[in-house]
Every structure is written in structure tokens, then in C-alpha cells.
Amino acid sequence: MTVNEKNVKRTELGRLDRLYLVEVVKGLGITGGHFFRNLFLHTAHLFGLMKDRPAAVTIQYPEERRPIPVGYRGRHRLLLREDGSPKCVACMMCPTICPAQCIHIRAGESPDPAIEKYPVSFDIVVDRCVMCGFCVEACPVDAIRMDTGIVEMAEYDRKDFVDGRDYMLSQKPSDEEKKKGPPERKPPNELDKKNDEH
Amino acid sequence: MGTVIIFVKIFFMIGFLMTLGVLLTWVERKQSAVMQDRIGANRADIFGLRILGLFHPLADALKLLTKEDFIPPSGDRFVHTLAPFIAFTTALVGFAVIPFGPNVQFFGREISLQVADIHVGLLFIFVVTGLSVYGVILAGWSSANRFGLLGALRGAAQSISYEVSMALSVIGLLMIFGSLSLGEIARAQGELVWGLPRWGVLVQPLGCIIFFIAAIAETKRIPFDLPEGESEIVGFFVEYSGMKFGLLWIGEFVEIVVMSGLVATLFFGGWQVPYLGSGGFVFPFGLQIGLPPFLVVLMQVLAFMFKVVFFCWLQMLIRWTLPRLRYDQLMRLGWKVLLPLSLLNIVLTGLVLLFTGS
Numbered sequence: 141m142t143v144n145e146k147n148v149k150r151t152e153l154g155r156l157d158r159l160y161l162v163e164v165v166k167g168l169g170i171t172g173g174h175f176f177r178n179l180f181l182h183t184a185h186l187f188g189l190m191k192d193r194p195a196a197v198t199i200q201y202p203e204e205r206r207p208i209p210v211g212y213r214g215r216h217r218l219l220l221r222e223d224g225s226p227k228c229v230a231c232m233m234c235p236t237i238c239p240a241q242c243i244h245i246r247a248g249e250s251p252d253p254a255i256e257k258y259p260v261s262f263d264i265v266v267d268r269c270v271m272c273g274f275c276v277e278a279c280p281v282d283a284i285r286m287d288t289g290i291v292e293m294a295e296y297d298r299k300d301f302v303d304g305r306d307y308m309l310s311q312k313p314s315d316e317e318k319k320k321g322p323p324e325r326k327p328p329n330e331l332d333k334k335n336d337e338h
Numbered sequence: 339m340g341t342v343i344i345f346v347k348i349f350f351m352i353g354f355l356m357t358l359g360v361l362l363t364w365v366e367r368k369q370s371a372v373m374q375d376r377i378g379a380n381r382a383d384i385f386g387l388r389i390l391g392l393f394h395p396l397a398d399a400l401k402l403l404t405k406e407d408f409i410p411p412s413g414d415r416f417v418h419t420l421a422p423f424i425a426f427t428t429a430l431v432g433f434a435v436i437p438f439g440p441n442v443q444f445f446g447r448e449i450s451l452q453v454a455d456i457h458v459g460l461l462f463i464f465v466v467t468g469l470s471v472y473g474v475i476l477a478g479w480s481s482a483n484r485f486g487l488l489g490a491l492r493g494a495a496q497s498i499s500y501e502v503s504m505a506l507s508v509i510g511l512l513m514i515f516g517s518l519s520l521g522e523i524a525r526a527q528g529e530l531v532w533g534l535p536r537w538g539v540l541v542q543p544l545g546c547i548i549f550f551i552a553a554i555a556e557t558k559r560i561p562f563d564l565p566e567g568e569s570e571i572v573g574f575f576v577e578y579s580g581m582k583f584g585l586l587w588i589g590e591f592v593e594i595v596v597m598s599g600l601v602a603t604l605f606f607g608g609w610q611v612p613y614l615g616s617g618g619f620v621f622p623f624g625l626q627i628g629l630p631p632f633l634v635v636l637m638q639v640l641a642f643m644f645k646v647v648f649f650c651w652l653q654m655l656i657r658w659t660l661p662r663l664r665y666d667q668l669m670r671l672g673w674k675v676l677l678p679l680s681l682l683n684i685v686l687t688g689l690v691l692l693f694t695g696s
Contacts, residue, residue, distance in 0.1 A: 161547070164660065171373045171659040178372045198377040 208289045210316050213271050215290035216264055216303065217311035219283050226309060227283035230257040234275035234284060242268035243275060262305035266293055289314025339447075347453045348434075354643075355433055359591040360395045362650060366591075367394065369651070370658045402584035410482050410577050417480035422578070422585035425473025429589040432466045432596040435459035437521045439609050439639040440616070443631070451609075451639065452521050459520040460512070463600060464505055467556055470593065471497040474558070474565055477586065478574035489574035492665070493565030496555060499672035500562075504552035506680035507545045510687035511604060514541050524608030528615070533622040535612045538605035544683045546605040548676050553597040554653060555672070557590065561660040564668060598649030602642065606649075609642040 156162050181195035199206055208214070219227045230247035248260040275284050288311045295301055312318075364379075368391065371378025380391040387393075409418050436459075439451030456462060471494055478490020512518065515526045529536045539546045555562040566573035575586050602608060613621050614637065618629035629637075663671065 164656075167659050168655055172655055174375060175369065175373045175655070178375060182372070195375075196371070196377045197375050200377070 208291060208314060208316060210319075211287075212289070212291070213273050213276075213286040214288045214314070215266060215293065215311070216269075216275070216284055216286050216308055217288050217313070218262065218305065218308040219285065220309060225252075226259060226262075226305070227281050228259045228262060228279075229255060229281055229283070230259045230262075231280060233278040233280060237274045237278040239272060239274065240268045240270045242266070259305055262308065264303045264308070265301060266303055267298065267301040284308075285313070287313045287317040289316065343447075343449060344453070347451070351433055351438075351453050352430065354438075355430060355592055355595055356588075358595045358646070358650070359588050360399075362591040362594060362654075363395050363398065363588075364392060365650070366654060366657075367391070369654050373655070373658050399584070402581045405580040407580040407582060408577070413482040413577065414480040417476050418577075419582065421473050421477035421480060422582045422589070423473075424476065425470060426585045426589040426592070428466050428470035428473065429592040429596060432463050432593075433599060435462050435520050436596070436599045436603050437524050437608060438599075438642045439635055440525070442635050450521060451635075455519065455521045457517070457519045457522075460508065460518045460523075460604075463520075464501070468497070468501060470589075473586070473589070474574050477578065478565075481574075481577035483577050485571040486574050486576045488571050489565045489567060489576070492567070493558060493574055496558070496562065496564060496668065496672075499669060500552045500555040500676070503548055503672060503676035503680045504556065506677070507548035507552060507683060508604060509680075510542050510545045510683045511538050513684075513687050513691060520603050520608070524603050524610065527607040528610045530622065535607060535610065537607045537610075542605065542683070542687070544679065544686075546601075548680050548683065549605065550601055551671075552676060553601060554656065555668075557593045557597055557653070559590070559594070559653070560657045561663050562668060563662055564665060567662075594650055594653055595646060598646045598653065599642075601649050602645035606645055608645075609638040611637055611641045614638065 178195045181190060181193055184190040185195060221227050228245075229250075230245055232245060232247070235241070235243040235245055242265040244261070244263045244265075246260045247257040250256060250258040271286070273286055276286055290311075293301070368378045370376075378391060379394045380388055382388070382391060382393040382397040384393055409415055434453040435456060437450065437452035437455070441448050441450045443449075474493035474497075475490045478486040478488075478493070481487070511523070515523045517523055517526070523538075527535065527537050531540070534540060558565050566575075575583055578586060613619050614629075614634060616631065616634060618634065619625070619627040
């Protein structure tokens with residue numbers, strides 16, 4: 141095993157450095173410089189000038205929000221078919237793979253003869269969920285995604301953390317996800333071919 | 339009549355000190371924020387009005403007043419209550435001998451703009467700052483808390499170490515001005531030497547630096563905040579809550595104001611504005627601007643306040659720039675650097691005075 145080693149050269153303190161006073165004044169210069177620059181910018185902003193140069197890096201959280209990156213896993217949503225019925229076929233792949241065991245599905249017989257089952261109820265206990273995204277990957281019919289961009293989950297009651305089927309069906313993807321467009325997925329047979337080559 | 343004037347002056351002084359002390363709690367948060375590219379406290383509002391977070395001191399006071407006043411069961415009830423009052427009073431009282439303006443003629447009376455113009459003013463200040471450490475020691479001891487006691491001991495040791503160099507650093511100044519009265523010292527700094535105002539910083543540059551460092555150490559703030567030592571022992575006020583903690587806290591800020599006033603008075607001319615005499619500006623190259631007396635006094639009082647605010651700002655800047663000293667470094671700086679330097683300063687001043695014969 142090789143250890144990553146790095147030799148740090150320690151500089152000897154010069155005569156001026158050992159006096160500290162000069163270095164202290166230099167440090168005060170740096171912080172004072174920041175102080176006056178930011179004070180000037182804050183004042184300019186009050187009069188509506190130089191708005192393009194920020195005076196602080198603070199994001200004033202509830203009013204301003206940092207954009208959520210594309211692909212960031214948020215609260216789940218269920219997808220619909222073209223005809224408006226849930227895509228989910230209640231195959232139980234997601235509750236099986238879920239490491240937190242927070243997905244509960246009751247399956248019922250689908251009225252469509254081409255489809256075997258549909259979820260009568262589909263509950264996700266969100267405060268148990270570990271946001272691993274395995275359910276999304278396990279789903280064979282792309283019925284569940286985590287692209288709502290809802291990352292702040294706070295409720296007054298535990299039972300409010302249980303997301304029901306209809307709630308999740310009504311959710312929309314976040315604005316960033318919409319801009320990106322639908323995910324590019326290669327047809328499965330092409331993927332298989334690639335796997336065989338290796 | 340004399341009593342009334344004294345009370346007016348005390349009222350004015352306490353008003354100035356407390357206002358500045360309370361504002362400093364806001365300044366500390368806002369200035370550090372601006373220095374670190376942040377925005378700082380701006381959420382406290384009254385009917386949606388925020389004015390740069392200026393309501394935060396108000397909100398803090400309300401919070402502190404409504405909090406539980408906890409006294410540790412094994413602590414000393416009486417001393418625990420007494421300590422913050424000692425710390426606060428001694429911090430406040432020091433300002434009594436600092437002049438905030440020249441003597442003024444008012445309805446035929448000569449009034450000195452100074453609460454108590456005692457001729458041992460400087461000694462009085464040292465006595466009071468020396469007493470202020472009792473607040474720290476008693477607070478730490480009466481809490482029956484090991485961390486509190488540690489903080490108190492550190493505070494005592496630090497105070498002893500730095501008071502020595504602090505007192506010795508002004509000896510040179512006393513040799514030059516020949517008076518212990520702060521009013522006298524401030525008046526004497528209005529004279530000129532080589533066309534420049536004879537401020538303490540000009541005639542005693544070394545003494546000024548030593549005094550300023552020792553003054554910061556006396557206020558027990560970073561880089562000398564070992565009695566507090568927030569990250570390791572929380573400090574001598576661990577067991578304090580509510581307004582008693584508030585008193586210790588405000589006392590610290592008032593102490594900053596007093597130290598700023600002291601540095602301004604001793605080394606930066608007090609209420610003197612450069613080249614401003616009682617009749618107006620008199621510049622050494624011949625230019626003269628006559629001003630009415632009340633305007634001169636107003637300018638001088640404002641100049642003193644400006645200097646005090648400036649030094650408060652400078653102490654804040656230092657507090658938010660430098661890291662804390664280690665304990666052995668603190669002691670080494672106090673005993674091995676500042677003390678010999680202040681002694682050297684005395685010798686040098688004596689030699690210069692001997693050879694110039696003034």
C-alpha cells in the first residue's frame with residue numbers, strides 16, 4: 141500500500157514576521173479592505189447602483205433559494221400513462237429493493253386486460269425514506285421518479301409524512317428537470333447488446 | 339446648582355456609554371458580517387420594519403429579561419448575584435474622569451465637560467479597571483463550576499500581567515505632560531510641536547502601542563479572550579443566564595467604550611481637533627479661520643465622540659481578524675515583551691527629556 145505523502149515546507153519566520161505587529165497590520169488591512177468594499181457596495185445597493193456586484197455571498201434562504209441541481213433526488217412522484225391511469229403495475233420491485241422498507245403497495249386487478257395489476261394504494265413513508273433512489277432504478281415501467289425538487293420536508297404530524305398514491309400522482313417535475321427534458325433512455329435490447337460485447 | 343450640573347453630566351455620560359454599549363452589540367454582529375462578506379442579523383422587525391437589524395439589541399434585551407435567572411444550587415447565591423453588578427459598575431464608572439470636551443462658559447459659570455475632574459484621574463482609572471477583575475473572579479468562583487473557576491483564574495492572571503505594562507506604558511506620557519489629571523493631559527495635547535499637534539501618539543509612539551495592546555487585553559476580547567475561551571471552557575460566566583449574563587455582556591462592551599475613550603484621551607488628543615483653538619482654526623502656515631465659541635465646543639465634543647467610535651471600530655476589527663493567543667504565548671507577550679518594552683520606553687523618554695531639557 142502506498143501512502144500519499146506530501147512534504148510541507150515550513151518557512152522560517154523573518155525578523156519582521158517575528159515582531160508580529162507588521163503581520164497583524166497586514167491582516168487588518170485585508171479584513172478592513174473587505175469591510176470598506178462591502179460597506180461601499182451595500183450603500184450603493186441602497187441607492188440602486190452597482191447591483192451586479194454582490195456585497196455579500198449570503199443567500200437569504202426562505203426568500204432566495206439556491207437552485208436545485210438536475211438529478212438531485214427530492215420527494216417522489218408517480219407517473220401517469222397517456223390515458224391518465226397510473227403507470228405503476230404493482231410489481232413490488234420497489235418495496236423489495238427499498239432499504240428503508242418505507243414503500244407499501246396494495247395491488248388490485250387491473251380493469252385493462254393487457255395489464256395484470258394496478259396499485260390500489262401506494263404509500264411512501266417519507267420520513268423513513270433514505271433518498272437512495274433505488275426505487276426509481278428498480279422500476280421496470282418508469283412509474284416512479286424523484287424529480288419534484290421538493291427537498292424541504294417538514295410537517296407538524298408524523299402521519300403527514302405518508303405520501304399517498306393520489307398525492308404522488310399529482311406532483312410535477314421541478315422547473316430545472318423540465319428544462320432538461322425527458323431522460324434519454326436507450327431501448328433495452330441495445331443495452332443488452334453493449335453488455336454482451338464486453 | 340452645582341449638583342444639578344453634575345447630575346446632568348452623569349446623565350449625559352451614562353446615556354452616551356449605554357447607547358454606545360448597546361449599539362456595539364449590533365455593530366459586533368453587523369461589522370463582522372460585512373467583514374466576512376455576509377449580511378448579518380436583519381430579521382428582528384417591528385411591523386415589518388427592519389432598519390438594518392437595529393431592533394436586534396431590543397429583542398436581545400427582551401429575551402434576556404424574560405429568561406430564567408438560574409443560580410447553581412451549590413453556588414454562593416449572594417456573590418453570584420453581586421458579581422455582574424461589580425463587573426458592570428466598574429466598567430461604567432471609569433468614564434467619569436474622561437473629559438469629553440473643554441471647559442465652557444455657561445451663564446457666567448465655567449463648566450468642565452467631565453463628570454469628575456480629579457487630579458489623580460489616571461490612577462482612578464487604573465484602580466477601577468483593577469477592581470473590574472473582581473467581577474470576573476467572583477462570577478467564576480461563585481458558580482461552583484470548574485470551567486467557571488478556570489476562566490476566573492485565567493482572567494485574574496491575565497489582568498495582573500497586563501495591568502503592569504498598561505500602567506508602566508503611560509509613565510512616559512506622565513513624564514512629558516506632568517499631570518495625572520486627564521483633563522490636563524487632554525488640554526496639553528492642544529499645543530504644537532514642529533507644526534504638528536502634540537498628541538500622545540506623536541511623543542509616545544511605543545507607549546501608545548503597548549497601551550493599546552494592554553487595553554485590548556483588559557477588555558478580555560480576542561486575541562486575549564482566554565477568560566472566556568468560548569471553544570474550550572465557555573468562560574467565567576458559564577453558569578449565568580438572563581439579565582445577569584446580560585450585565586456581564588454589556589459590561590464588556592462598555593469596557594470597550596471606556597478603553598477607547600482612554601486611548602483617545604491619552605494618545606489621540608482627547609477632544610482636541612488639530613489646529614482648532616478656542617477662537618477658531620489657527621494653522622501654522624498663517625491661515626486663520628475664526629469660529630464662534632459654541633461651534634468650537636460642539637466640534638470638539640463631536641471630535642471626541644468620533645475618536646471613541648473609531649477606536650471601538652478598530653477593536654472590533656482586531657477582534658474579528660486575529661486568532662486567539664495560546665496561554666503561554668499570552669504570558670510571554672505580557673511579561674517578556676510588553677513589560678521590558680514599557681520599561682525601555684520610560685528610560686528613553688527620560689533620556690530625551692534630560693537632553694532636550696524640557
